[in-house]
Amino acid sequence: MTNPAIQNDFSYYRRTLSCNRLNNPQLEAESEVNTEMANRMSLFYAEATPMLKTLSNATTKFVSENKTLPIEDTTDCLSTMACVCRVMLETPEYRSRFTNTETLLFCMRVMVGVIILYDHVHPVGAFAKTSKIDMKGCIKVLKEQPSNSTEGLLNALRYTTRHLHDDTTSKQIRALLQ
Known part of the structure; x- marks a missing residue:
């Protein structure tokens, strides 16, 4: 991208x-x-984010082929990973442990990646109020970082998610991503 x-x-x-x-x-x-x-x-x-598209397709295929495994198991895992990354980035006592900017960038990338995977796998997506991901918090954490490192990640949320423009997405979240 x-x-x-x-x-x-x-x-x-x-x-x-x-x-x-x-x-x-x-x-x-x-x-x-x-x-x-x-x-x-x-x-x-040819894809805007080829690796993320491949991961998204593989995760969707995994969920659809394993009907005996509840979809909530997969989405709970993804939402937990997003929450852990958000807390690591926004909480001063955790953030002070990471002095390397590459580590912080890695956490941001993982957070955005699992949000996009969650949005592709979950029936209502990551932006719905019923989502287990704190989207406002995640977007705010990204916006607090230097723009040169997060603009691509915000664009990934804007352009590679499935449910951002759904009716279930709050106007506040859409406004945060504008």
């Missing part, structure tokens, strides 16, 4: 490789990436 040039660069690589294969047919066997793998990589990078 923060580096859209990857798709363009990869397209350029594929065009160059295709031209080289026309000039030298034996190149297919010698190339680092065969045509099928290049096609799959291109579809992967």
Whole structure:
């Protein structure tokens, strides 16, 4: 999401490789990436957040294939992880333990990632009032951080969630993400 040039660069690589294969047919066997793998990589990078999309699809598939496991088990785990990350970021006594900015950024990324997964897996999503995730608190924690490290994360919440624009989402949460 923060580096859209990857798709363009990869397209350029594929065009160059295709031209080289026309000039030298034996190149297919010698190339680092065969045509099928290049096609799959291109579809992967076509997503705004390819890894998150893959995780979301895998989690949704897991929930749908394991009907004997209650969906609440999965969503409770995700909401707990989001809550733990939020508390680690907003509580001074916990936050003082993390002096490395990379650790704080990791906590923010995990929090946003599990919110998006929760939103994709839970029937009403993460933004509903009945959600077990404190969305106002999570968004406020993100907004309190330096904007250069959180703008991409806020954009991920804005553009990769399923239920942000549902009628069940409060206007306050929508306003926080504007």
